[in-house]
Amino acid sequence: MKGIRRPSHHRSRGPGRLPGLLMALLVVLGLSGSTAIAAPDGTAQQAASTVRVPARAMDAVAAMQPSWNLGNTLDAIPDETSWGNPKATRELFRTIRAEGFRSVRIPVTWSAYQATTAPYTIDAAYMSRVKQVVDWALAENLYVVLNIHHDSWQWIDDMPADHDGVLARFNSTWTQISKAFRDEPRTLIFESVNEPVFEKATAEQKTTLLRELNTSFHEIVRSSGRGNTDRLLMMSTEAGTPSQNLMDDLYTTIKSRNDRNLIATVHYYSWYPFSVNIAGGTHYDDAAQNDLDDAFARMRDTFVARGIPVYLGEYGLLGWPDHNHPSRVERGEALKYYEHLGHAARLAGVTTALWDPGAWAYLNRETQKWTDPALFAWIKSSWTTRSGTASFDKVFVEKSSAITAKGLTLNLNGTKFRGLWHGKTRLVEGRDYTLFDKKRLTLTARTLTRLTGDREYGVNATLQARFSRGLPWEIDVVTYDTPELSNATGTAEKFAIPTKYQGDLLATMEATYADGTNAGPTDWTPYQEFNKAFRPDYPNGTIILTPETLTSLRDGEAATLTFHFYSGAKVKYKVTKSGDSVTGTAVKGS
Template sequence: MRQPAHHRRRGPGRLAGLLMALLVILGLSGSTALAAPGGTAQQAASSVKVPAGAMDAVAAMQPSWNLGNTLDAIPDETSWGNKATREVFKTIRAEGFRSVRIPVTWSAHQSATAPYAVDDAYMNRVKQVVDWAQAENLYVVLNVHHDSWQWISKISTDHDKVLARYDALWTQISAAFRDEPRTLLFESVNEPSFDNATAAQKTQLLNELNTSFHKVVRASGGGNKGRLLVLTTQSGTPSQNLMDDLYTTIKSLNDRQLVATVHYYSWYPFSVNVAGGTHYDDAARNDLDDAFARMRDIFVARGIPVYLGEYGLLGYPDHNHPSRVERGEALKYYEHLGYAARLVGVTTALWDPGTWAYLNRETQKWTDPALFAWIKSSWTTRSGTASFDKVFLEKKEPITAKGVTLNLNGTKFRGLWHGETKLVEGRDYTLFDKTRLVLTAGALTRLSGDRDYGVNATLQARFSRGLPWQIEVVTYDAPVLSNATGKTDAFTIPTQYRGDVLATMEARYGDGSNAGQTDWTPYQEFNMAFSPDYPNDTIILTPEFLKALRDGEQVTLTFHFYSGAKLMYHVKKSGDSVTGTAVKES
């Protein structure tokens, strides 16, 4: 992934670079010099037996995990709040991962002028981290990461200098890791893009980078002569034309130890919750199925292994902000991706940006164990899901029967539980056509208890295999919005949520045109234009959204909630002042 920031640190002198090269030749760098305290070179080496064939080797790397926002942080390893430790790799291996991708940004540690030397200390640190991972019997993918947009993207306008620096970088990496085992893979560049270039020029430039990378590494000898090399598409995108371009490059190199890589973060509207992408619907499912079918047809079916170097959702999880992707809908994505990857034989690497997302690097615990359980389960089996993970009961109305549609995913429904109590079919629920699960009014009355706003009970739909699907019984009434005044840098709408959950927000001017910073759709991006603040009973309209509004024009906001409730609200900006007015139901 790309993170905004850039800095540069001056490189070492020529003498230091020569000394480093001598250490590599003598075998005194890497695992010998950098073994864990009290360890030895032998303890730091991998004992994994790597299959000779690239397809088998990449298959043995499944599943994989990214040490994200660490060595790729700008300008230094700890700049984004993470630090690599050997304990992290022990945890990852114990949790069932077989490989790790270690993204590295080199720019702040490489001279920007010839001979483009990399700091010895930084190269040693990268080597230490790589060796820690291999000592835990993990395959490692090592790359050139945010350099892609910091300076490599300028190859279209400063070709010779950028290519010389790129080649010098891979020459030094190849020398430092020359004698590492085949459990170490090299990846040419992360998500490459090119400034001010036509489509044809971009294709030519990426082919040149991938080809030059291949030439430099193979010419360095030692273990690099047969090392698995990972080549990417433009921006890591799995589109037909870009993967066709990469296939052409790989075929031309006539090397059976090459691997194709792309990234997948789901259908964009769903991944960030914009343009109404509030559910993992047919558009999102089809986007995933089509992407993996292309990986199969373009690469796997032709004997070229695919390493999905990053996957996840761009807006989920983020435990520092309200969840922009509804939890159950996110679980459907992870379950589906694991299945699709197994179906076509693609190795998948979860993008983990650090403590606030998946693995807490300090405690070595999963921030959300239940979420990780779904990811882990998808590696080996399918799980049943449902059309939604909540059943909403409007408090002001009498309770009636409510239902969800089961997505069996090849499983069989085994029953419904509330805690340790199995609900009785016919009395508590009815199953129609094996997939339509309807809870009776009697069961919902009992489960909702005193009918306090919010979740009254959590049920489990269990299936013949995989994980159970949770269904929350939620009591709600339509939320209530109130009038407000404020400034463009701080404006909130008083909101009585009354048990409901915000899904999305539309914004339109009086003439029907779209309002807000995302002007190609009326449905604005969750957490970027608006954000629920449940503890403080408000909806936040962000400064970015408000500053994008036309001055003096009324904007009609429509808030959509997961219960199905829709509320309208008027906002008008005058200079830096904002006035909000609740629209009463007609």
């Protein structure tokens, strides 16, 4: 996908005038097809909507697929633009709808605009702003999920020590939200609270406290009347975690409510080592894939198979994409994760909401264009079909050695391999490549010689493996030599290792002492966290060790760093901290 379609400014025609009693009835049923939005002069207007909400909660949640998060906006602290995003506009929701999304989650943090003492009044202007944003999304024929977001750690987390005070504020918050939005159509869904943790409580206390909040939320919304009598309501597990015991607790709470309009919600950010690139999680390997499969199987078996719909309120990778820093997760490995997640969600019958923190992560809200259109193309494709991938998206050819055949393993994912292309030229099986057992793809030495050309370091050519459906898998042919590191001096606040990357890419850093114990800020694994403990600086030819890593080192004792590169190369380096001084020494022959 080379870009996005520009959003349409066409408005579908409204339902026209209806008798007051009929309109009121349609509002209660969530079928009125219209919602009030604010005009430029502040007056209320009616915007057309063609959404018809299915009666069954399971069908309604299915109709919400796919979903998108307006992250780091109304949930930002202390105000809407504090975390780097522009104010939300109706045009933004036009774009989201045009790009194929059918629902949006609008996280809201209320604390900065709410009194901290009873009756915990929410500022009227802020409530009006939230309503304006919600109504814009509804008017663009999107389902909307509205919640209490970062309040969960700002004041709700104090519930173990201040039970009555927190419960009173929580109840007041939902009483005010329920009243403000009770005439909205049924396309508006309420979510009780985002990722509640209760950090200072025991596991048993956490279960009790969350059940109390979810139950109180349900009772308050239902008792507020009008459109809230059958509005779809969403309840979360502790921290949004999809572990079996926490989902069992949520299932018990939902079943005790005896209400067919309830939805379970959890979040999923992949297997942690892969999501942040720590503990050797450099590839989307079996451990990461199994973690995802198991999580969605639990969602299906605990809820969906028992008649309770699941809305995956957030998914993505932690800290990825981050266009301000080197990517923690190798691009092709990330694409495999997104492709797999879409497939697993469809199998489980789960609706997925992409967490988009804005600030140029996924959708650039200034330009209304995707920061990485190809990445979004993979996400979008996963909503409806599978795509073939491979064991990696690069073939490394060493410059200092004679060129030999190199291979990859295709992950067919239920597709059939249709061939390999270089630009518009289709490569010939048997001459340019061989295919063993329908999935072991090997590029011949002759082909690699042609593709690498003058053998400049870096990507020399990009191939496409095409399949019977889905997107083609791109394979970069890369010329490299083992990276070279040089001696350096610095301080505990600033230290960089001069590095000749020579076409290679840094995957991870392993850190140990001579006695075999782990070095670095993460003591439970020798493989330190990408960007947090170290990061490559490709333009300036260095590897940066962060102050967090340097200050964690034992004084006067050398730590051995092993840098792993995606070509498979490993290079050792010794670093010693003495007071505030840091000395680094390349290990020859490593």
